[in-house]
Amino acid sequence: MRRHFSCQSATGCKRSAGNRLVRNLSAPGAILVAIHPIPCFTTNRRAVPSMNPEPSSREASALKWVGKRLGRDLFKPNGVLILNASHRLSPDDLSRLAEHGIVLSEQDIEKPKHESEILRALEQSVSQMEDIFKNIRLKGQIPLLEIRNEVLPAIYESTENVRVFPLLLSLQAKDEYTYRHNVAVGAISSMLGRWLGLPENELAVLTVGALLHDVGKMRVPESILNKKGKLTDEEYDIMKKHTIYGYEMLQSCVGLSRRSALIALQHHERDDGTGYPLRIASDKIDYLSKIVSVADVFHALSSNRVYRAASPFYEILHRMYTGTLGPFDRAILRTFTRRLMNALVGSEVELTDGRVGKVVLINPVDPTRPLIQIGRQFLDLSREPGIRMEQIVG
Numbered sequence: 001m002r003r004h005f006s007c008q009s010a011t012g013c014k015r016s017a018g019n020r021l022v023r024n025l026s027a028p029g030a031i032l033v034a035i036h037p038i039p040c041f042t043t044n045r046r047a048v049p050s051m052n053p054e055p056s057s058r059e060a061s062a063l064k065w066v067g068k069r070l071g072r073d074l075f076k077p078n079g080v081l082i083l084n085a086s087h088r089l090s091p092d093d094l095s096r097l098a099e100h101g102i103v104l105s106e107q108d109i110e111k112p113k114h115e116s117e118i119l120r121a122l123e124q125s126v127s128q129m130e131d132i133f134k135n136i137r138l139k140g141q142i143p144l145l146e147i148r149n150e151v152l153p154a155i156y157e158s159t160e161n162v163r164v165f166p167l168l169l170s171l172q173a174k175d176e177y178t179y180r181h182n183v184a185v186g187a188i189s190s191m192l193g194r195w196l197g198l199p200e201n202e203l204a205v206l207t208v209g210a211l212l213h214d215v216g217k218m219r220v221p222e223s224i225l226n227k228k229g230k231l232t233d234e235e236y237d238i239m240k241k242h243t244i245y246g247y248e249m250l251q252s253c254v255g256l257s258r259r260s261a262l263i264a265l266q267h268h269e270r271d272d273g274t275g276y277p278l279r280i281a282s283d284k285i286d287y288l289s290k291i292v293s294v295a296d297v298f299h300a301l302s303s304n305r306v307y308r309a310a311s312p313f314y315e316i317l318h319r320m321y322t323g324t325l326g327p328f329d330r331a332i333l334r335t336f337t338r339r340l341m342n343a344l345v346g347s348e349v350e351l352t353d354g355r356v357g358k359v360v361l362i363n364p365v366d367p368t369r370p371l372i373q374i375g376r377q378f379l380d381l382s383r384e385p386g387i388r389m390e391q392i393v394g
Helices: 057-065 091-099 115-139 144-161 164-171 177-195 200-211 215-219 233-240 242-250 258-266 287-301 313-321 330-342
Strands: 020-023 032-035 081-083 348-351 356-361 371-374 377-380 389-392
Touching: 057 091, 057 200, 081 091, 091 144, 115 144, 115 164, 115 177, 115 215, 144 177, 144 200, 164 177, 177 200, 177 287, 177 330, 200 258, 200 287, 215 242, 233 242, 242 258, 258 287, 287 313, 287 330, 313 330
Parallel strands: none
Antiparallel strands: 020 032, 348 356, 348 389, 356 371, 371 377
C-alpha cells in the first residue's frame, strides 16, 4: 500500500494538495509525471517562519543571525526572559524577537567558539537527521520546524566559523552514509551559496532544500537503499524515482519555498539535458538546484562507500572541472573549485612522482593544476599532464 506523506506545519489549516502533474518545462506537454495527493495537517506549535524567497528587507537582514549564539540574556520590555545567553538562534527565535520589537546587533552575539566544539554540534545534527529520516519513513511526517530550529543553525555555524578542510574532513561519510550525506550536502551547499554571494533569504531556501534533497529515498525500499553491491537496472530505475518522491513530499509543505522542493526534483538534472528525472537542460534548472548538484556529487565521491573507496578531493575537482562527471554550471563549478584550491595555498602535498612540495599559486585557467614549490624550484602542474597531486601531507 502506498504511504502518504505529510508536512508538519502550524498554520491552523488543513488542506489536500490534490492530484497534480509535474510538467517538463522544456517541452510543454511532452512529459507528465503523476503527483499523488499529500495531506497537510495542523499542529499546535508556533507558526513556521516562512522561507519565502522574497521576504521583507528586515526579515532578510535578520536571517544572518541564524546559527549564531547569544552573548547575553534577552528580555521582554516587562522584564520576562525570552532567550538565555549562549542559546543558538533559529528562524523561530527570530520571529519571537521580532514580535517583541527586538532587533539584534553584533553586541548581542557571542564570539565564535572553537572549531572542535562547533564540529561536535554538527556531528550531533547527523544523528538528528538520522532520527528525522527514520521517522519520516515510519510515520510519513516531515518535521520542518525541528529541521529549521535544530539542524539548520548547526550548519550555519559550522560553515561560517570552521576552516574549509576541517569541515570537509568532518563531513566525510565514515558510516551511515545516507544520513550524513544529507547534512554534508546541506553544509557544502550553504558554504558554496555564501561564496556565490547569495542573499540570506535565498541561502536559507538553499540550505533547507539541500538538507532534504534526498528525502524521497524514504519511499525507496530499504533493500535497495542499503544494498551493498551494484544495483540492477530495475533497482536503479526505482532508486531514480526518489527525485519525484522528494518533490511530491515537499511541494505542499506550508512555509517551505517551492524552490526547496525543486531541489529535490532537479538535483540529478544536468546542464546538457542528460540527467533525470525530466532530462531538462540548463535554462530550465533552478539555480539553487545547480548548486546542490555540485555539492551532491562532490560529497558522494569524497566518501567511503561499501563498493568503492573515497577519492581525493582534488581528483574529484579535476574530474568535475574537466567534465568527466557530466556538465555542471560552469560559473558555480569554477567558484567552488577556485575557493577549495585557494584554501590549499601554503599546504604541503605529495605528487604522483613521489616528490613533496608546497602549493604556492592557483592557476586561474585550471585551478586544479596549481604551481608547486619543491625546494628552490617551481613546478607548474598545468604544463605537466603526467604529474598530479597525490595527497596532502601538511
